[in-house]
Amino acid sequence: MANGENAWLDWVRRQQRSARPAGLRLGIGDDAAILRPRGGWEIAVTTDLMAEGRHFRRGVDRPEDCGYRLAMRGLSDLAAMGAEPWMLFFSALWPQNEPPAWRRAFHRGLDQAAKEAGAALAGGDVSSGIQACFDILALGQIPRGQALQRDGARPGDRIFVSGQLGQAAWGRQMLDQGHIPQNPRERQALRRCRRPRARWELGQTLRGLASAAMDLSDGLSSDLDRLCAASGVHARIHETHLPVTGPMLQRKTFLDLALNGGEDYELLFTIPRRRLTDMPNGQDLSIPIIEIGEILPARRAGKPQRLWLETKNGQSQPLEPRGWDALRSHILL
Amino acid sequence: MANGENAWLDWVRRQQRSARPAGLRLGIGDDAAILRPRGGWEIAVTTDLMAEGRHFRRGVDRPEDCGYRLAMRGLSDLAAMGAEPWMLFFSALWPQNEPPAWRRAFHRGLDQAAKEAGAALAGGDVSSGIQACFDILALGQIPRGQALQRDGARPGDRIFVSGQLGQAAWGRQMLDQGHIPQNPRERQALRRCRRPRARWELGQTLRGLASAAMDLSDGLSSDLDRLCAASGVHARIHETHLPVTGPMLQRKTFLDLALNGGEDYELLFTIPRRRLTDMPNGQDLSIPIIEIGEILPARRAGKPQRLWLETKNGQSQPLEPRGWDALRSHILL
Incomplete structure (x- = not known):
């Protein structure tokens, strides 16, 4: 039982030592979390995947760094919208051959990032597999109509x-x-x-x-x-x-x-x-x-x-998009 | 370019033929979606993982069934809270050796489930890997204070x-x-x-x-x-x-x-x-x-x-919890 799902969720819940954040009516432990948004504000929602072999390598990346970076990926999307960080949800396909210490270290990194941003971990899901894979869901709050979008740039800006x-x-x-x-x-x-x-x-x-x-x-x-x-x-x-x-x-x-x-x-x-x-x-x-x-x-x-x-x-040369492509870029593994 | 991330996201966006649902201010295509919750209501948020080898097998499960079932997992959590289905976000680590047809079939199943529930696909993330892994995020709306919880059962109920x-x-x-x-x-x-x-x-x-x-x-x-x-x-x-x-x-x-x-x-x-x-x-x-x-x-x-x-x-015998345990149950692969 000690390594089962219930024991792990108990451990995760015990890490939540801070006071219940504003707007979190019901956190980890039920079928869903219940959130109460600030009246008249809008919500920014973003999800980001982090997969072993694509975004990190076990043995090369420290688990606490992976957890921290994953949370920051979501928080960075909120930043790009001009939103206040609010809640994080975290789904983990844990690597099945790593001891619980690996998971705990990953969680510590994630918790630290959440704390720095003033966001709360409000839920998620858990399973285990051969190739570790994580998904962070970040929710932010933003005054109505004030979200920063990508589509407003105009000539001369x-x-x-x-x-x-x-x-x-x-x-x-x-x-x-x-x-x-x-x-x-x-x-x-x-x-x-x-x-x-x-x-x-x-x-x-x-x-x-x-x-x-x-x-x-x-x-x-x-x-x-x-x-x-x-x-x-x-x-x-x-x-x-x-x-x-x-x-x-x-x-x-x-x-x-x-x-x-x-x-x-x-x-x-x-x-x-x-x-x-x-x-x-x-x-x-x-x-x-x-x-x-x-x-x-x-x-x-x-x-x-x-x-x-x-x-x-002083010469102008064409600049081609050659950054990361989620479906084409090379695998690290 | 045809198989890259931008082309895939264009395809996903083209599938969204329905009118913009109530409360979706900004959907797929920016750093985050922007949602406008119904005034005075609360939000139910849940995430569910589906991993190859754990929850489905390629070659045994049809991709459209996997997509449908994944959406229903999230929608079922909303049902358990008494929430109205509202928005879905979908993160996919696609299997890297499957043709785009596999992804499209998966998406069709997911879209069908969303449509049946009156929910909109509002965003997500995408990557690819060796072991396919998916995460569904479901958001529902619920009148303030009316969420169904697990902790209210009393003797005699x-x-x-x-x-x-x-x-x-x-x-x-x-x-x-x-x-x-x-x-x-x-x-x-x-x-x-x-x-x-x-x-x-x-x-x-x-x-x-x-x-x-x-x-x-x-x-x-x-x-x-x-x-x-x-x-x-x-x-x-x-x-x-x-x-x-x-x-x-x-x-x-x-x-x-x-x-x-x-x-x-x-x-x-x-x-x-x-x-x-x-x-x-x-x-x-x-x-x-x-x-x-x-x-x-x-x-x-x-x-x-x-x-x-x-x-x-007429005999009473102890009943032990022997259902699925996300961290201990067997791997299908």
Whole structure:
């Protein structure tokens, strides 16, 4: 019985030491959780999968990092909508040959992320299998009609990103190669891979200000392409503006990571020119916020190229979406 | 590109032919869906996993049946709370070596179930892997304070179940053995396994009437045990009252399926004696509703036995929870 479902759910419930959060009428233990939304507000709902071999490797990734990162994936989607984190639901197909300690470590990471965001774990489901697979459901609350969408970018709007790009992908390379970080920049990138911090404060600040927003989960080239497709616009970004870290000798590699590396969980957003003076101060939020380009009108004649990269010698070259594709990208295993 | 994530999401969106359902402000295609709950109502939220090798087998189960059954799992949890089906979110780790036709068939089954329940598919996530794994998130709406919980059963309350028990487990045996159904009863059991129909109409009828309710997903012995544990009571059920189908010669087998077989997705509920006359008419709902036993006070002295089965010759014997355990039960693969 000690390793059965009831014992495990008892353990999960005992971890919930904090007071019952606002709006949670009934939590873990019944057929469904019962939530009471704030009157007149809307709810943002998002789900994110994390599968062994695709998004992490056992033996390479620590279970507590996987749990933390999974929660942050959901919280990052809420941030992109400008929503306040509210509730998390967590479904786990646990790896059947790992001891309960592995599950507990995973849960600790997830709980820590939830706590940092002020969200409560309100339910989920559990089973076990050969290939571990997890699904996080994140619910946020947002004042009626104020959600940030992808489809509002207009020609002339400026394009911004938070934080630094390509950090998580660089960290992933180090993890995969078993490379021990040698300096503060490498340590920071590894940490950004293991423990990304979603930008929910920034997202809420952008309500009523950004014309479009989304989170950077698959890589700037693919995510900006989706934002432009949703908004019916084109875009140009400037190589020299991109917040890229790394030894200058390897700049080409780091540029590739910044454009096409996923899992940064930073925000990508557009601000109308007349609102630029209302921009939040990145220093107040302790996050760098960098202008990287501008939205262009969609050109319909000829063979329309949606994204352009202006290189450091002033040339414009087509930028193709080459980030993560959930159904085509390589398997880590 | 045709098999990539964007093309797949375009296909999924094109399936959504129905009008935008009430409360869905923003559906598939942004970082999160935006929902507007009915003023003054509460929300029921549940997630259910379905993993290859655990809950279905490729080659044995048809993908459209898997999709249908997955949606019904979530809808059954909503039924158990007395909630109106509202929105579904669907996360899929698709089997990487199956053609897109497999995914489309799975989706058709899921869409059909959603349509029957009047729920909308509002979002989800997608990836692919070696072992297919799916997670359904179901949201329902329910008038404030009227959710049916597990913890309200009191001594003297009568115990009821809807439908017939053990049908899905019997159907599963036929599927596993490659047995072709030979008569209407076998055909019905196989259909109940492939296409269970959650009882959301009955659940809503039970609001303000049932003292406790839950759905039968893991088997009566385990589910009643959980209901009694949550309510702090014991229970006795009567073998001769159990709605069991099957050749009488094999009654022992069918009794075992009825007590311990999972995936029936019927409702288990308790009604206070003074409210028995207010019981819904099963004929109106086209579902048999059968009284199977009564709630007993919890005996604390000695070695308390929570569940009792009164056999057909009038003897009381201890009933152990032997249904499905998500972390211990056997793997189908």
